[in-house]
Amino acid sequence: xxxxxxxxxxxxxxxxxxxxxIFGFLTRKNLITMLMSIELILNSVNINxxxxxxxxxxxxxxxxxxxxIVIAVAxxxxxxxxxxxxxxxxxxxxxxxxxxxxxxx
Amino acid sequence: MTDYTYTLLIPLIxxxxxxxxxxxxxxxxxxxxxLIGTTGLFVVTILSYMTAIRYFxxxxxxxxxxxxxxxxxxxxxxxxxxxxxxxxxxxDPISVMMLIVVSTVSFMVHIYSLGYMKGEVGFAxxxxxxxxxxFSMMGLVLAxxxxxxxxFWELVGVSSFLLIGFYYTKPSAVSxxxxxxxxxxxxxxxxxxxxxxxxxxxxxxxxxTLVSPTGPAITQVGGAAFLGLSGITxxxxxxxxxxxxxxxxxxxxxxxxxxxxxxxxxxxxxxxxTMVVAGVYLVARLFPVYSLAxxxxxxxxxxxxxxxxxxxxIIACTQTDIKRVLAYSTMSxxxxxxxxxxxxxxxxxxxxxxxxGNFHLFTHAMFKALLxxxxxxxxxAVHSNDMKDMGGLRKYMPITHITFLIACLTIAxxxxxxxxxxxxxxxxxxxxxxxxxxIIEFAVAGLTAFYMFRLYFSIFWGKETHYHHTPHEAPATxxxxxxxxxxxxIFAGYLPFHELVTSDGMPFEAHIEYAVAIPSVLIxxxxxxxxxxxxxxxxxxxxxxxxxxxxxxxxAYHKFYMDEVYLFVTKKIIFNYISRPVAWFDxxxxxxxxxxxxxxxxxxxxxxxxxxxxxxxxxxxVFVSGTIALVIIFIYLW
Amino acid sequence: MNSEILFxxxxxxxxxxxxxxxxxxxxxRAAVYLLFVLVSxxxxxxxxxxxxxxxxxxxxxxxGIVVLIIFSILLTSHISERAKMAGKFQGVMSALAVVxxxxxxxxxxxxxxxxxxxxxxxxSDVKSIGRALVSYNENxxxxxFEVVSILLLAAMIGAIIVARKEKTADKNIK
Numbered sequence: 001x002x003x004x005x006x007x008x009x010x011x012x013x014x015x016x017x018x019x020x021x022i023f024g025f026l027t028r029k030n031l032i033t034m035l036m037s038i039e040l041i042l043n044s045v046n047i048n049x050x051x052x053x054x055x056x057x058x059x060x061x062x063x064x065x066x067x068x069i070v071i072a073v074a075x076x077x078x079x080x081x082x083x084x085x086x087x088x089x090x091x092x093x094x095x096x097x098x099x100x101x102x103x104x105x
Numbered sequence: 106m107t108d109y110t111y112t113l114l115i116p117l118i119x120x121x122x123x124x125x126x127x128x129x130x131x132x133x134x135x136x137x138x139x140l141i142g143t144t145g146l147f148v149v150t151i152l153s154y155m156t157a158i159r160y161f162x163x164x165x166x167x168x169x170x171x172x173x174x175x176x177x178x179x180x181x182x183x184x185x186x187x188x189x190x191x192x193x194x195x196x197d198p199i200s201v202m203m204l205i206v207v208s209t210v211s212f213m214v215h216i217y218s219l220g221y222m223k224g225e226v227g228f229a230x231x232x233x234x235x236x237x238x239x240f241s242m243m244g245l246v247l248a249x250x251x252x253x254x255x256x257f258w259e260l261v262g263v264s265s266f267l268l269i270g271f272y273y274t275k276p277s278a279v280s281x282x283x284x285x286x287x288x289x290x291x292x293x294x295x296x297x298x299x300x301x302x303x304x305x306x307x308x309x310x311x312x313x314t315l316v317s318p319t320g321p322a323i324t325q326v327g328g329a330a331f332l333g334l335s336g337i338t339x340x341x342x343x344x345x346x347x348x349x350x351x352x353x354x355x356x357x358x359x360x361x362x363x364x365x366x367x368x369x370x371x372x373x374x375x376x377x378x379t380m381v382v383a384g385v386y387l388v389a390r391l392f393p394v395y396s397l398a399x400x401x402x403x404x405x406x407x408x409x410x411x412x413x414x415x416x417x418x419i420i421a422c423t424q425t426d427i428k429r430v431l432a433y434s435t436m437s438x439x440x441x442x443x444x445x446x447x448x449x450x451x452x453x454x455x456x457x458x459x460x461x462g463n464f465h466l467f468t469h470a471m472f473k474a475l476l477x478x479x480x481x482x483x484x485x486a487v488h489s490n491d492m493k494d495m496g497g498l499r500k501y502m503p504i505t506h507i508t509f510l511i512a513c514l515t516i517a518x519x520x521x522x523x524x525x526x527x528x529x530x531x532x533x534x535x536x537x538x539x540x541x542x543x544i545i546e547f548a549v550a551g552l553t554a555f556y557m558f559r560l561y562f563s564i565f566w567g568k569e570t571h572y573h574h575t576p577h578e579a580p581a582t583x584x585x586x587x588x589x590x591x592x593x594x595i596f597a598g599y600l601p602f603h604e605l606v607t608s609d610g611m612p613f614e615a616h617i618e619y620a621v622a623i624p625s626v627l628i629x630x631x632x633x634x635x636x637x638x639x640x641x642x643x644x645x646x647x648x649x650x651x652x653x654x655x656x657x658x659x660x661a662y663h664k665f666y667m668d669e670v671y672l673f674v675t676k677k678i679i680f681n682y683i684s685r686p687v688a689w690f691d692x693x694x695x696x697x698x699x700x701x702x703x704x705x706x707x708x709x710x711x712x713x714x715x716x717x718x719x720x721x722x723x724x725x726x727v728f729v730s731g732t733i734a735l736v737i738i739f740i741y742l743w
Numbered sequence: 744m745n746s747e748i749l750f751x752x753x754x755x756x757x758x759x760x761x762x763x764x765x766x767x768x769x770x771x772r773a774a775v776y777l778l779f780v781l782v783s784x785x786x787x788x789x790x791x792x793x794x795x796x797x798x799x800x801x802x803x804x805x806x807g808i809v810v811l812i813i814f815s816i817l818l819t820s821h822i823s824e825r826a827k828m829a830g831k832f833q834g835v836m837s838a839l840a841v842v843x844x845x846x847x848x849x850x851x852x853x854x855x856x857x858x859x860x861x862x863x864x865x866x867s868d869v870k871s872i873g874r875a876l877v878s879y880n881e882n883x884x885x886x887x888f889e890v891v892s893i894l895l896l897a898a899m900i901g902a903i904i905v906a907r908k909e910k911t912a913d914k915n916i917k
Contacts (some may be wrong), residue, residue, distance in 0.1 A: 013758070016845065040761055065884050066794060
């Protein structure tokens with residue numbers, strides 16, 4: 001199905017996705033958008049795993065299963081993160097990352 | 106050889122009582138814990154008497170000496186094959202004698218306390234402490250090695266501390282208990298160093314090995330000489346320092362008069378009959394070592410004892426607090442015992458002093474406990490310690506009066522009462538071995554008779570004092586112990602001590618030496634006579650005599666300013682010239698260095714704390730750019 | 744040829760929506776753009792012939808996580824709200840760092856020749872995947888599977904406890 005598409009193409013896509021995730025993480029103030037940026041980052045990593053698995057080591061399924069596990073971890077992380085965000089919202093009436101700095105110093 | 110393993114119960118029963126009444130005392134009515142404690146002590150007393158009868162008579166083969174035997178021994182701490190700390194039960198003549206003393210007096214005091222302490226706050230606590238004390242004292246007496254003795258020695262000190270401070274709401278009781286504890290602890294430091302030196306030189310803690318005439322302590326006398334005395338002499342002098350602290354010998358006596366702040370039964374048990382003679386017991390226990398290896402140390406014992414007895418007797422003549430008079434009298438009598446041990450030789454008739462010291466310990470326990478318990482009954486009736494508040498009590502308290510009189514006669518050395526026999530043996534021993542000390546003791550015998558009858562007449566005769574309410578005789582729980590102890594005071598002298606308790610275990614012939622006995626009885630009668638003239642009726646003589654002696658009277662009244670000397674040495678000299686520079690060094694150099702470190706760290710923390718902004722995006726930015734920089738450096742530039 | 748067209752289509756979607764996700768000012772739209780990115784990624788997995796993985800991506804990511812995110816957005820902000828962006832300085836600096844990082848990574852990828860192998864492909868149908876998940880031999884994944892299930896349980900309990908309203912806290916607020 002992949003035909004003549006070289007591996008590098010997948011890597012380029014995932015790189016761009018990764019860095020847009022980083023950019024979002026560094027510039028967005030809203031905690032939920034920051035969480036979404038992290039999902040982007042995780043997703044780009046998944047693409048890499050799958051692509052490497054398919055192109056370089058098609059004789060086993062390590063990358064495939066690693067991706068499965070990362071998805072599960074991402075789901076757990078999202079659930080806990082959202083619970084924390086809701087708790088923060090309850091205490092601060094805001095989910096702006098700059099306002100949540102009680103713990104500094 | 107008969108099995109004496111059951112003697113293990115003698116210390117263990119009081120321990121169980123202590124734990125039981127101490128932990129569950131608040132659950133019952135107070136009197137229940139009192140009765141439990143008294144019943145337990147009754148069992149202990151029975152066991153002690155049984156042991157004594159079996160050891161001295163039933164199991165004893167005629168003509169053989171008394172040997173010491175270990176009824177029980179177990180290793181408590183195993184440091185190495187050579188160094189172990191054992192716990193056990195040692196049975197020999199003096200330990201069996203002490204069993205009788207401790208159990209009898211303790212049992213009497215338990216019964217007495219049922220009446221005396223009735224209605225007091227902390228009744229159950231009092232009885233649990235009494236049990237703790239009995240346990241520790243039994244452990245001390247039965248110790249198989251000097252280290253076990255030291256452990257129980259400290260336990261005894263703790264229970265003494267607890268009982269002196271029994272009325273812990275009273276500031277004077279609190280400071281008295283602290284004083285007793287600190288002074289005896291200071292003395293115990295010497296004891297501990299002595300133990301370590303002794304065991305270092307002999308490789309053993311065990312008493313049987315130490316005192317055996319062929320053992321390492323006696324045969325290998327050598328060792329480092331210091332100031333002209335051998336190492337073992339120094340060790341024994343240090344051990345005696347511990348004994349002197351516990352037995353209130355000059356100059357470590359200052360805690361004993363203040364210890365009278367405790368309840369009177371405690372004074373009778375701990376500060377008259379049992380704990381304070383622990384020092385005597387210690388010297389007696391190590392006597393062969395003292396006598397054969399370090400006669401110089403024994404001289405120290407004799408002179409400290411002799412001086413203390415004179416010193417205390419003089420002070421006792423001037424005090425007005427009846428318990429303090431008795432306290433100084435105790436100190437004086439213990440001085441007698443120390444002196445007796447000090448002038449004694451080893452073996453046969455030479456060991457007369459050893460026998461006499463132990464004999465006097467035994468009889469003294471009886472009559473001094475009686476005196477204290479009688480004083481307790483009087484205080485119970487009059488609600489005062491001061492003899493100025495007393496007088497003419499013989500009409501109101503007949504039983505107390507008679508028993509007190511018996512005790513006074515006994516301590517004064519009137520013939521056919523127990524005190525006469527034991528004191529006479531001491532004087533005889535001193536007469537044969539050390540003339541100056543004999544003269545001192547001879548004077549002290551007169552002084553003793555004088556101050557005891559001064560006390561007696563001031564309380565029971567003298568002026569007719571007006572009381573707030575008519576004094577009444579003490580209840581039966583208090584008078585019965587008085588009667589039993591009076592019986593003991595009269596007849597304890599007829600025990601054949603020279604056959605039972607001797608320095609080498611072999612019996613010897615002892616007889617009354619009239620050249621000593623008659624003058625000593627006469628001087629005792631003289632003392633009584635002077636006291637009768639001065640105090641039988643209210644007269645002007647004591648006042649005039651006091652002014653006549655002037656400065657000397659004032660000195661004695663203020664206990665020769667010993668407390669002030671101690672305060673001067675500690676407060677003025679040690680605090681000012683040692684403690685203060687040390688404190689300065691600690692505060693400015695040691696603390697200063699630590700503060701400097703802390704301040705430097707604090708300053709640098711202030712400098713860098715801005716980096717911890719708490720803004721995650723800043724962190725993320727630094728992380729990402731740092732990673733990029735590392736990638737550039739390590740992949741493309743390296 | 745068809746596959747190339749499909750790939751470029753998916754790649755374009757991924758790129759555009761990724762950037763939109765992190766730049767739009769409306770949070771709800773960002774979530775929807777994220778959904779598109781995830782769905783396109785699932786398409787990539789299909790192309791790579793990992794059908795089960797693609798299905799999981801769709802159900803867990805698109806179906807689960809995005810819905811969760813949308814719920815929390817609705818709980819915490821107004822739909823009409825415009826999200827605040829970082830200050831200009833921070834934005835420019837981040838953009839610089841990101842561009843530098845991306846450039847660096849792309850150069851590295853393009854300069855490296857990945858040695859392609861033509862080995863026997865293992866089947867990746869649901870049956871063999873299920874067998875691999877519970878077997879513990881050379882190509883079995885029983886241990887990670889168990890670990891992940893415990894992690895999920897812990898995360899579930901943790902999320903409930905963290906998000907639960909505390910009674911005492913309630914009293915304090917009143």
